[in-house]
Amino acid sequence: MEKNNEEGLKFRISTLEDLGYTFKKPQESVPTDRIDFSMENNLDIDAESRTITFILTPQFTTGKRNPKLIAELAFKVVFDVQGLEQFVNDDDEDVIELPDQLVVTLFSISYSTMRGVFYEKGRGTMAERLVLPIIDPKIILQKEEE
Numbered sequence: 001m002e003k004n005n006e007e008g009l010k011f012r013i014s015t016l017e018d019l020g021y022t023f024k025k026p027q028e029s030v031p032t033d034r035i036d037f038s039m040e041n042n043l044d045i046d047a048e049s050r051t052i053t054f055i056l057t058p059q060f061t062t063g064k065r066n067p068k069l070i071a072e073l074a075f076k077v078v079f080d081v082q083g084l085e086q087f088v089n090d091d092d093e094d095v096i097e098l099p100d101q102l103v104v105t106l107f108s109i110s111y112s113t114m115r116g117v118f119y120e121k122g123r124g125t126m127a128e129r130l131v132l133p134i135i136d137p138k139i140i141l142q143k144e145e146e
Contacts (some may be wrong), residue, residue, distance in 0.1 A: 005083060009083035010106045011052075013105065014112060019055070019074035021121045030062045031128055035070060043103070050084045053077070054110040058118065060130045071127045073118050077110040100138075107137045124146075 041053040057074045061067040089095035115132045122128045 001089055008086070009081065010100070011081045013077060013080045013109070014051070014080040015040075015076065015078035016117075017027055017076040017078075017122075018117065019076055020072075020076075021126060022069065022072045023122060024069055024071070024128045025126055026062060026068070027084060030070075034062055037066070041107075043107075045084075045098065047084055047088050047093075047096055050081050052079045052081055053086070054107060054113050056110060058114070058132055071118075071122060072132055073114065073121060075110075075114040075117060077106075077113060079109075092113050096121065099128075104137045111135065111137065 012056075022079065038059050038061070040055075040057040040059075042053075044053040044055075046053070054077045055073065055074065056077075059072045060070045062070055084096075087096050087098050089097055111119075111132075118132055122130060
């Protein structure tokens with residue numbers, strides 16, 4: 001999938017990588033409303049290699065005082081981005097100023113892809129009931145900036 005955005009900007013997924021999946025069946029039945037969801041997001045931008053990488057790690061846990069991991073997936077998505085160099089700051093080459101909409105779009109693609117992988121990994125187990133929520137990427141990315 002290749003898409004155009006800003007002036008001369010094209011991107012495509014170059015890598016989808018499962019960095020690890022964990023599922024630990026709880027010893028007793030846990031209602032889904034007692035299962036908590038959290039997620040870590042990492043973003044790496046490499047202007048030299050023209051790549052933007054997301055590593056997303058959703059976790060499902062149970063128990064407030066002493067949380068126990070039920071399921072976790074670490075998932076990496078690398079985008080090749082032609083035209084990325086236009087966002088490098090002229091005064092400081094270490095600063096890359098991406099348009100918010102580009103980051104939101106790439107995060108959305110990464111998250112949606114990861115949702116499908118997570119479902120497939122848990123298929124046939126209790127983990128298939130652990131549906132990753134549909135989220136507004138703007139809110140997640142806004143939390144990351146704070």
